[in-house]
Amino acid sequence: MISFESDYIAGAHPELLKRLAETNYEVLPGYGTDHYSESAKEMIKKVLEMPEAEVEFLAGGTQANAVIISSMLADYEGVVSAATGHISAHEAGAIEYTGHEVLQLPQKDGKISACDLERFIAEFEDDPNHEHMTFPGMVYISWPTEYGTLYTKMELEEISCICRERNLPLFIDGARLGYGLMSRACDITLPEFARLCDVFYIGGTKVGALCGEAVVFTHGNRPKHFMTSVKRRGALLAKGRLIGIQFDTLFTDGLYMSISAHAIDAAEELKDIFRKAGIPFFVNSPTNQQFVILENDRMERLKEKVAFSFWEKYDDTHTVVRFATSWSTRQEDLDILRQAIAEIYGSSEA
Numbered sequence: 001m002i003s004f005e006s007d008y009i010a011g012a013h014p015e016l017l018k019r020l021a022e023t024n025y026e027v028l029p030g031y032g033t034d035h036y037s038e039s040a041k042e043m044i045k046k047v048l049e050m051p052e053a054e055v056e057f058l059a060g061g062t063q064a065n066a067v068i069i070s071s072m073l074a075d076y077e078g079v080v081s082a083a084t085g086h087i088s089a090h091e092a093g094a095i096e097y098t099g100h101e102v103l104q105l106p107q108k109d110g111k112i113s114a115c116d117l118e119r120f121i122a123e124f125e126d127d128p129n130h131e132h133m134t135f136p137g138m139v140y141i142s143w144p145t146e147y148g149t150l151y152t153k154m155e156l157e158e159i160s161c162i163c164r165e166r167n168l169p170l171f172i173d174g175a176r177l178g179y180g181l182m183s184r185a186c187d188i189t190l191p192e193f194a195r196l197c198d199v200f201y202i203g204g205t206k207v208g209a210l211c212g213e214a215v216v217f218t219h220g221n222r223p224k225h226f227m228t229s230v231k232r233r234g235a236l237l238a239k240g241r242l243i244g245i246q247f248d249t250l251f252t253d254g255l256y257m258s259i260s261a262h263a264i265d266a267a268e269e270l271k272d273i274f275r276k277a278g279i280p281f282f283v284n285s286p287t288n289q290q291f292v293i294l295e296n297d298r299m300e301r302l303k304e305k306v307a308f309s310f311w312e313k314y315d316d317t318h319t320v321v322r323f324a325t326s327w328s329t330r331q332e333d334l335d336i337l338r339q340a341i342a343e344i345y346g347s348s349e350a
Contacts, residue, residue: 003307007326013208037244063235070098077137082107110145114158142173148285175203178260185286212243259327266325
């Protein structure tokens with residue numbers, strides 16, 4: 001059985017495991033105060049071309065989302081998100097558990113529009129009863145989105161402009177940031193990306209690391225006593241070296257980008273397999289997550305040979321499923337998938 005279920009189902013890139021093993025017996029201070037963590041932070045700031053940035057390492061994506069949002073919002077504020085946004089749909093109420101409401105906006109292909117955002121904020125302010133409502137205190141988007149789509153540079157600029165005008169911090173969830181940056185549809189550089197938001201994180205868990213995310217505050221706006229908030233919410237590792245060494249390795253010699261590019265190359269081959277078999281796409285994704293519509297009977301047959309993720313019911317006889325490539329996707333995996341689809345769909349591409 002091969003698996004395209006997600007991009008974090010393998011362990012870690014061999015280079016990271018090698019560095020962890022090489023440094024295993026070094027005696028280092030805890031909680032991310034070791035020199036590897038400091039080195040990683042400096043490398044990230046250099047790549048961002050942003051020496052003023054403040055970088056902190058957290059254990060995982062859910063923790064990063066919950067800590068960032070709760071530490072930056074007043075107790076009467078909520079966070080604006082697409083209805084399909086990760087914090088709204090797949091975070092098990094983690095944000096609400098911190099006492100902050102997720103304020104949903106309509107979405108198209110996983111993205112909110114600047115027009116809808118502007119309208120939502122204006123309608124809130126114009127409502128004479130808004131003192132009895134949850135105040136929008138932050139805007140959250142993910143890049144890539146939960147549907148693998150990307151906001152263009154212009155779309156990000158429009159959203160960023162509204163946030164600046166309204167004095168709302170823009171938080172970008174970059175759990176799959178590398179896969180967005182290396183997409184052939186990407187039209188923005190990482191330094192440009194960083195300057196358009198107030199806080200974002202560079203995903204490690206889904207991009208080659210065992211665990212860990214690098215949270216970046218871009219404008220000297222890290223909340224006071226941020227690391228105290230991290231610890232209170234269970235997101236601070238005593239052995240902070242685990243994350244620091246991994247990010248130090250990921251940002252040495254462009255490893256983060258090269259392994260992300262590998263996933264995109266694999267996704268393009270994956271898309272070609274689906275196209276040649278006549279399998280329709282649910283959404284046009286330019287990144288490592290691909291969503292296709294399968295007939296239920298054929299889906300059940302394919303599940304016997306290949307693992308993938310249920311996404312949503314399409315109709316009574318069809319289902320939307322997700323296939324995800326990653327840094328660890330092998331050519332062998334793609335070849336087996338091609339053969340399995342050929343057997344089920346009768347393709348001549350076996």
